[in-house]
Amino acid sequence: MIEIGAITGLATVQDGGRPGHMHDGVPPGGPLVPELLGRANAAARNAPGEAAIEAFGGLTLVARAPVVLASDDGEARVLAIGEAYALRREETAVRYVAVRGGIAVPVVFGGRGTLLVAAFGGHEGRPLRRGDVLRAGDAPPEHRPPGLPVDTAPAVPVVLGPDLDRFDAETIDAFLASTFTIDARSDRVGTRLSGTRLVCAPDPGAPSAPMVRGAIQVPPSGEPIVLGPDHPTTGGYPVIATVVRRHLGSLAARPIGATVRFVT
Amino acid sequence: MSLLLRPFGDGALRAHLPEGANARAVLDALRAVPRVVDAIVTERHAVVSFEPEARPDGLAEAIERALSAGSAASAPRDHIVRVRYEGEDLDELAIRAGLAPADVISLHAEGTYVVALVGFLPGFGYLRGLDPRLVVPRRANPRPRILPLSVAVAGPYTGIYPFASPGGWNLIGTAVGFSPFDVRSGAALALGDRVRFVRDGS
Numbered sequence A: 001m002i003e004i005g006a007i008t009g010l011a012t013v014q015d016g017g018r019p020g021h022m023h024d025g026v027p028p029g030g031p032l033v034p035e036l037l038g039r040a041n042a043a044a045r046n047a048p049g050e051a052a053i054e055a056f057g058g059l060t061l062v063a064r065a066p067v068v069l070a071s072d073d074g075e076a077r078v079l080a081i082g083e084a085y086a087l088r089r090e091e092t093a094v095r096y097v098a099v100r101g102g103i104a105v106p107v108v109f110g111g112r113g114t115l116l117v118a119a120f121g122g123h124e125g126r127p128l129r130r131g132d133v134l135r136a137g138d139a140p141p142e143h144r145p146p147g148l149p150v151d152t153a154p155a156v157p158v159v160l161g162p163d164l165d166r167f168d169a170e171t172i173d174a175f176l177a178s179t180f181t182i183d184a185r186s187d188r189v190g191t192r193l194s195g196t197r198l199v200c201a202p203d204p205g206a207p208s209a210p211m212v213r214g215a216i217q218v219p220p221s222g223e224p225i226v227l228g229p230d231h232p233t234t235g236g237y238p239v240i241a242t243v244v245r246r247h248l249g250s251l252a253a254r255p256i257g258a259t260v261r262f263v264t
Numbered sequence B: 001m002s003l004l005l006r007p008f009g010d011g012a013l014r015a016h017l018p019e020g021a022n023a024r025a026v027l028d029a030l031r032a033v034p035r036v037v038d039a040i041v042t043e044r045h046a047v048v049s050f051e052p053e054a055r056p057d058g059l060a061e062a063i064e065r066a067l068s069a070g071s072a073a074s075a076p077r078d079h080i081v082r083v084r085y086e087g088e089d090l091d092e093l094a095i096r097a098g099l100a101p102a103d104v105i106s107l108h109a110e111g112t113y114v115v116a117l118v119g120f121l122p123g124f125g126y127l128r129g130l131d132p133r134l135v136v137p138r139r140a141n142p143r144p145r146i147l148p149l150s151v152a153v154a155g156p157y158t159g160i161y162p163f164a165s166p167g168g169w170n171l172i173g174t175a176v177g178f179s180p181f182d183v184r185s186g187a188a189l190a191l192g193d194r195v196r197f198v199r200d201g202s
Helices: A034-043 A169-177 A245-252 B023-031 B059-069 B090-097 B101-110
Strands: A002-007 A011-014 A052-055 A059-063 A067-071 A076-079 A084-087 A095-099 A156-160 A180-182 A190-194 A215-217 A225-227 A239-243 B005-007 B012-016 B038-041 B045-049 B078-084 B112-118 B125-128 B143-146 B150-154 B157-160 B165-167 B170-176 B194-199
Touching: A034 A052, A034 A067, A034 A095, A034 A245, A052 A059, A059 A067, A076 A084, A084 A095, A156 A245, A169 A239, A239 A245, B012 B059, B023 B038, B023 B045, B023 B059, B090 B101, B090 B170, B101 B170, B101 B194
Parallel strands: B078 B194
Antiparallel strands: A002 A059, A011 A052, A052 A095, A059 A084, A067 A076, A067 A095, A156 A239, A180 A190, A190 A225, A215 A225, A215 A239, B005 B012, B012 B045, B038 B045, B078 B170, B112 B125, B112 B194, B125 B157, B143 B165, B150 B157, B150 B170
């Protein structure tokens, strides 16, 4: 058992996600940065998508029973009763803390992750607070190599479209030539980008269309939003490009103020 | 003529549907295709998602078969939703529509609606079938928080907010005794389902 001590910034329980329910309006969820959840879980000898804590800020955990705990630095620690572990904010936007056996929260609608907009999953469907007590699960141990930390330096590969007919050639060129900055309003719903404003032909009658994680929507403000794991399943803004799936973590790991470029 | 499927990233494809397509039939057909992880169909688009290294085959054919068959594998359901018509925007909507508030209520409660798409929030159904006199745009200033079970109209749609959420729809009432989303059974409203509203207490 671990108790949440000091907490700064949003922290929730997240796992590998609940894919397959978009037709019910339920987004796929899952970790913002799969590589980092996988590293924390590998160090705790869990399966890569086991439920763990995803934290946007600093976090202190206190053991209420002996526990094996690991963060995305890839090192496991044994905590005795009363011992504390402090997860510090590092250079990535979010960090992960796994416990051996996973965090024992119920499977809700196919996953253990928190979906804040619908207030279900995770720990009581809400962000973690000081004083919350989380139990370790009893998932059998797995032995896997920890994997590499996520690389947030390179340009992020995208597939252009599917709404290219809403943008002219200059705008598409500007999108690929620009360096964007991660905006402070970013969260699990979407990563907001500032910098170049992209022009798209207004179409107030555009019907709501299905969306996927990684879709780069261009709202009327011209500042793109890259949809995150908890995105609305439908949306009315045109999509200029979509992030290649295995690079979603590289984008989502970039903290506020970091930069990103996109390449085809 | 073969249906065009455009890449939507490397893990999804999107098709443009003809006007009047039976969305429920398309959704049922796509979900039955092997290796499809998820499918979502709106009024003019169908999207399937999959693992990038396991792309499904036969998607265009599945959509075409569903479009020509016209009926879905699963039968649509009927829902009756009780509403307390005392929404904050009822009077303003009546003014914009040139009607008395009582007429707005009667017109809304007399309609028969069809779930045209499910999306935005878990269990949020966009219902078609609104009387043309009640078709007004969204509010110019969206509210930061709309209460769950609010019944609202915007453009050609009416719908029920399943969860507290920001939103720009015009609020006309509150659903009573209805659960738009349940964590065991999912969304109450599915594509093609029929919905009627009745005035609570009548």
